[in-house]
């Protein structure tokens with residue numbers, strides 16, 4: 480048998496492709512051959528945002544399979560996307576694996592699939608290939624999904640995922656408070672029901688995987704990981720600085736903001752970025768812009784191209800002209816480099832788990848502005864468990880006001896205890912992935928398992 484050949488299957492969203500890329504880049508250092516599978520539409524975007532000479536290009540073979548939707552269809556329709564993916568992708572993945580069967584050095588020996596792409600674990604099981612599930616969010620969130628049947632039995636959720644009773648609870652003392660708000664995205668729509676069914680299916684299929692690895696650390700989520708010992712923490716993956724430059728990004732990275740950051744005083748800049756999904760209406764966006772202006776501090780703000788329309792564009796052009804060099808607006812930042820830059824003082828974030836791990840790994844205090852699903856849970860980790868950030872409250876109009884933004888920035892930056900605790904958590908995060916740390920030990924065992932023969936295969 481040739482060298483181990485990993486087939487990595489990513490879920491088609493930015494917050495899933497980047498951490499999977501980071502994981503396989505770590506694994507590639509052990510000499511494994513890696514094939515990275517994206518949907519065709521994500522593959523196109525990854526390839527067009529890829530910079531020439533990126534190290535990932537040498538280490539990884541990128542391939543694409545169709546997601547079952549026509550090229551012009553809206554992939555924001557997650558219900559339909561989930562359905563077509565389930566219809567088409569398992570067969571296409573089987574064909575891909577079959578083509579490589581029996582070919583020395585090319586045969587797939589192990590599949591690592593995003594937990595949300597549970598269908599790929601089903602293909603691995605059917606074809607007798609050993610398999611691991613990768614969960615790129617908090618262990619507490621996966622644990623909560625594992626407890627869905629209890630929430631249904633307790634009449635908190637309906638069998639289709641709709642919320643029956645608004646409820647706050649915790650899975651164990653020391654874990655963050657959870658709220659049924661996390662399930663709002665599943666509630667009351669047909670798309671929500673399809674997504675919920677796929678969560679229930681993934682819950683089942685993941686139990687048969689040889690490993691469930693998670694981009695977290697026992698130092699950050701001790702209670703969740705002792706409650707769900709089947710989840711093995713191997714993160715935070717970016718704590719030791721990202722190995723790829725542009726690989727995995729769906730938008731071209733604008734690195735010019737780094738030289739602007741170089742000109743700013745230490746710990747002075749507010750970095751405002753809201754991940755890959757968050758959208759603001761013009762009123763909320765204006766409050767945010769005015770709030771940043773009111774702080775009298777330098778700021779770097781990411782406004783993705785798909786967040787804007789003509790009205791927003793015009794507003795932002797006028798705003799930039801007024802602000803001049805005090806602030807920078809970019810359409811996609813090299814977030815890992817920004818957060819490790821000494822001039823960044825705080826992170827105004829939607830609290831996606833990758834952003835959360837990246838902020839924690841760099842010792843940055845947070846201002847939390849969650850948008851949906853697990854971001855509420857992540858906010859509770861940041862504000863209530865680790866105490867390294869503050870939440871923003873909506874005003875009477877339902878908007879987060881400019882006054883709220885500027886006063887919370889002041890509070891966060893004036894009270895040095897936030898930065899102090901953030902640095903403590905940075906140390907914990909970095910220790911876990913350093914030689915002998917908990918995540919490092921798990922990663923070594925995971926690497927051994929990949930290298931081992933087929934004895935652990937569960938056909």
Ligand code: UDP
Pocket residue numbers: 493494495497498728752753754755756757781810811812813814815830831832833834835837
């Ligand atoms: N990101 C980036 N540049 C940006 C904004 C985000 O590189 O301008 C990256 C960020 O570092 C993170 C990912 O995009 O790795 C977003 O994932 P997250 O889980 O934070 O949020 P999601 O997009 O899934 O809501």
